[in-house]
Amino acid sequence: MAKVLSANLGYPRIGEKREWKKALEGFWNHKLTETEFLETTKQLRLSYLQKQKDRGVDLIPVGDFSFYDHVLDTAVLFGLIPERFKQHDDAVTLDTYFSIARGNQNAEASEMTKWFNTNYHYIVPEISNQTKPRLTTNRLLDLFNEAKEAFGITTKPVIVGPITLLKLSKGYDATHFDALLRSLVPLYSEVFTQLAAAGAEWIQVDEPILVRTTNNDDLNIFKQVYQQIKAAVPGLKILLQTYFESVDCYADLIKLPVDGFGLDFIDGAAGNLAALEQFGFPKDKVLAAGLVDGRNIWKTNLADTLSQAEKLLTFTGGPEKLWITPSCSLLHVPVTIENETALDPLLKDALAFADQKLSEIVTLTKGLNEGRASVQPALDAARQSIQHLQQSEQRNNRAVEAELADLDKELPKRPKDYAARQKIQSEVFHLPLLPTTTIGSFPQTAEVRQARRKWRKGEWTDAQYNDFIKEETEKWIRIQEEIGLDVLVHGEFERNDMVEYFGEKLDGFAFTRFGWVQSYGSRCVKPPLIYGDVAWQTAITVAESAFAQSLTQSPVKGMLTGPVTIFNWSFVRNDISQADVFNQIALALKKEIQALEEAGIRMIQVDEPALREGLPLKEEKKAAYLHRSVYAFRLATSFVRNDTQIHTHMCYSEFDEIIDAIDALDTDVISIEAARSHGEIIATFEKFAYKKGIGLGVYDIHSPRIPSVEEMQSYAERALQVLDPHIFWINPDCGLKTRKPEETIPALKHMVVAAQNVRAELHHTIPNN
The missing domain is CATH 3.20.20.210 (TIM Barrel)
Structure with a gap:
């Protein structure tokens, strides 16, 4: 039959x-x-x-x-x-x-x-x-x-x-x-x-x-x-x-x-x-x-x-x-x-x-x-x-519903425009031309993973684990200083995953033990489940960021994952609108950013590597999605002081499709992948006059190879054919979590030398630098 x-x-x-x-x-x-x-x-x-x-x-x-x-x-x-x-x-x-x-x-x-x-x-x-x-x-x-x-x-x-x-x-x-x-x-x-x-x-x-x-x-x-x-x-x-x-x-x-x-x-x-x-x-x-x-x-x-x-x-x-x-x-x-x-x-x-x-x-x-x-x-x-x-309490949080109801339809705005902020921030940070930095994470070595396992299993106390994280942080702050980086990061050794880590600290999230999916190659991620209303309860990143900043005179970036990326890299409830979930997450991150500012952190990176990947496949749906994304990002970040520098990071996307939205985020600095695509993104900036701070990644961190100084220098020089050197930063194209120290350290040393070489070239052509 x-x-x-x-x-x-x-x-x-x-x-x-x-x-x-x-x-x-x-x-x-x-x-x-x-x-x-x-x-x-x-x-x-x-x-x-x-x-x-x-x-x-x-x-x-x-x-x-x-x-x-x-x-x-x-x-x-x-x-x-x-x-x-x-x-x-x-x-x-x-x-x-x-x-x-x-x-x-x-x-x-x-x-x-x-x-x-x-x-x-x-x-x-x-x-x-x-x-x-x-x-x-x-x-x-x-x-x-x-x-x-x-x-x-x-x-x-x-x-x-x-x-x-x-x-x-x-x-x-x-x-x-x-x-x-x-x-x-x-x-x-x-x-x-x-x-x-x-x-x-x-x-x-x-x-x-x-x-x-x-x-x-x-x-x-x-x-x-x-x-x-x-x-x-x-x-x-x-x-x-x-x-x-x-x-x-x-x-x-x-x-x-x-x-x-x-x-x-x-x-x-x-x-x-x-x-x-x-x-x-x-x-x-x-x-x-x-x-x-x-x-x-x-x-x-x-x-x-x-x-x-x-x-x-x-x-x-x-x-x-x-x-x-x-x-x-x-x-x-x-x-x-x-x-x-x-x-x-x-x-x-x-x-x-x-x-x-x-x-x-x-x-x-x-x-x-x-x-x-x-x-x-x-x-x-x-x-x-x-x-x-x-019908559960988790999906019926009245306080979160009230916050959403109070939101203004107009895009949130920074107190001053970028040009004014740039002048203020240059007087605060005193960074050189072509400042160097990394995207945020450093190698999650076997020792780091083992320490986390011991802590999660109860074999280590909170104090033992926190001491270990501090030791790793201090070690890598010193390594960054020795390499000669201009803006440092704390390394994110306490984090298992850039989304899961935040979800564990926010209401409305749940986590599986074996809920892995393939992201690329052998890289598997375990997306959180956003099953209820998202709400902030207590500081998530402040202690680690403040500790790292206390160790150095160089600025240390606070590191957060943005609302759109948290959404796109999670399994998300399907009973309310995308905009409502975006804004719930953004409101929670806004409170975290306020806490970082209050702790004296003046550079805060809110990463949105997944903004482009959520772009609808139909042209007629794209503008609305991008508006929702920009609104949520600015809801989380636009309230900060003019001398607080907001960074973001994106990777592995066709950025020419969303360059207007990237500009509309109104960040002070954005870092974008360039090396893996062999510098093709640079063509976008030949057509779009981007005026805010930008770092085009000069080497691909997803490969174990260590690029030469000359290779990285060539990416920077090519970018500077279309970008103003006063807004240009030099960095890897993504975080270094998956790399080994013996790959990371020499590659970053090469990157700093490449930056110094290009900087020296520019000093001959740009007066007063």
Whole structure:
């Protein structure tokens, strides 16, 4: 009998307790041989397939697992390897693969940037006009056969589509796009032909670029590409998968020569539903309906969602033409709630991680196939869990509600404009031309992590732990002085994570023990859960900042994470507006900044590295988001004295899209990544006359390599071709938490020498400096 199918789009790679991360880092640190590493990751991969099979998922993906990043995997599959990493033979070694992602002592890593509007980072493929794509090793075929041999199942291979791959790549002229695409499509066809011969029935081709603004030219490209692929592999069914928003040009899109479309009915619900109701859906194609949120961690309201699924069923050509899926890959959520034994039962009962979301998908599928009565107990339980949390005290803080109600609609403003503040601050701080500083964090060594573990386990008292933090702080204040940095930081040794640390001290947050998600490479983060109203209770950063400042005559920056970043790097309640959560966090941070000022801290950095990543994918939604973001930042910072210098930091984004909003933040100094993108951000300032303090990161901290003085000096000199030296700062492109001391110290020494060299050059050309 024909029936609705359950399908997954992608499963987390990292393991329930980050076993994948440990294997990666063990291999990088030569604690695992390549053979041991490959066997370990194979067993992890198979265990993920086993889980999905046991939960009853009908269509299980392969190709979602990666050693580092799925976009890098696709680029390597088709031989899109930067020239500086090229090998002599066709095979791509693990050493080459990881060098592209992480760099090596002889070559810089490829650029890394955010995957659409998520906190996942992908490695940007580098393609020149002369690049000739080629098929290396068909890893999808290997993974398909591996699953078939282990479990006897026919899986659904997943791959980034050719148009999205090229659109997200860099280095080639736009005029070469068509030629590159023509050379790629036959290689995709070859991969698919081999999969079809091995028994694959469906392949999921991810083309999320379709949720960005598309036009007739774009649609013609899609039509040509998929006509060519279908002609080459007529027996293989293709699911064209989108996510993160609604698709544009729906009426034309559904005419593409593929066998199914994956649509997001969470983040793209309004647009996709409206299009479906207006234009219908082809009866001969599959609708893969993303009805379970793949990016947040709350239980699905199964009763309401089942009603939505029943409505979608009326648009398809039969139950076999509807799949129930997550809205996107489950890469973006933790693995399972089962290990969270310390959470408040009220909260835990309202949560669903990847494994639980798969069960929700199977439940919804069963409800469609066997009737609502067959799943009624599950529907009732989910609704009850959601209602209990909604009625809790944590979500009904009257004091916070009153503060929000009192806010003025006008943007908060500093007492004086930047030009006046700059004059005042220059008289207070007496900094040299091109002042040097760092972004905030210093290496979290094994000793630092061990100390934190001992303290959390109760093996150390608060006094022992605080003494250790003070010792580390003083050690690194002295190191910074010896290096010759102009503005210092306390090092953040007391902090586990730049968001989690603040959330632990604020009302409205909760924390998991194993709720990790991949951010980039082996870097996993454990986002806080913003489940209630956010409120400030007591000073968070004052003691450490004041202690560090007491050790030196140089200014020490107070370090905070901004409201938009805290929001974007958390799992956030979905029952109130984004603006209300932004402003709740901003009001709490405002109280912390007041406390820092009262303690005599005159430089305060409020980091917003995630401001750009939250930018909506639809043009018509961007202005409102940026206004909300600027409002929240200024709500937290604009009240400070004119002689208090406000800094912020952003990284790994296409800043040209938001340069007006960056300017509107009205900070005194902003530091922005430049090295990882090889200085490309500098072009933005050729078009936009930025007049406030700015530091363009002169070296990439995500690579273990130590850049030379000359390399860093070249970035600074290039920036100074478009920026006024009186506003220019020199710094790394991000915090140094993940680096080792033996990498950090020489790199910073090189940076200071580079600054001194450029400063000396400027003294000859700028009078009175």
